[in-house]
Amino acid sequence: MGFFATLLDPRIAVAEAPLSGEPPDLPADEALSIAHAVPRRRLEFATGRDCARQAMAALGYAKASIPRGQDRVPIWPDDLVGNITHADDWAAAAVARRDQGFVAIGIDLERAAALPPDLWASVCAPEEQAKLTVIRGMTPGLAARLAFCMKEAAFKCQYALSRAMLEFADLAIDVDAEAGTFAAAYRKAVPPFDVHDRLFGRFAIAADHIASAVVVTSEHVR
Known part of the structure; x- marks a missing residue:
């Protein structure tokens, strides 16, 4: 089972894994950063980092530590961009090379x-909720969950560039249900983004999960 490979450019490496069993081993600095975390958090962190290293390996990179910054966001090697996510039973990571024009990823x-x-x-x-309820089988509550997922992916993607913590109301979602695509438009200026600038993503609903992915490339950055 996988959720993100079909949502992302094939040049972006993806690795996914269930959240179960014993946590994968971590480099010493990563292990220290979660030494006092509860077991569930250690499993999420370690599985996510293991997925990230698998994705890096798919791009030809040797295993490397992915430390956590003061803002708790992963610090990637300078020539890579990436993102990690997890639900209650699954973890995933997506990693891409900067020299191929990728600037930021959010999943x-x-x-x-x-x-x-x-x-x-x-x-x-x-009005956002109403746009999403046109999707077959979509209830208002599920539409709100889908909006949450789309905005989370957009927030995580844009944070790599703006370092801004946004509110949900700061982005407006528009969706093309047939194409499985969406746009998140800024409702306020957040440098380097201006009002009405848009982030573009893809989404899928499968296997009792909702997945969203947003990517910014160099051609989209002023």
């Missing part, structure tokens, strides 16, 4: 379960 995986109604308004505007 997010969620269980395909309805978002509680009390969270809908904080995640998406009614």
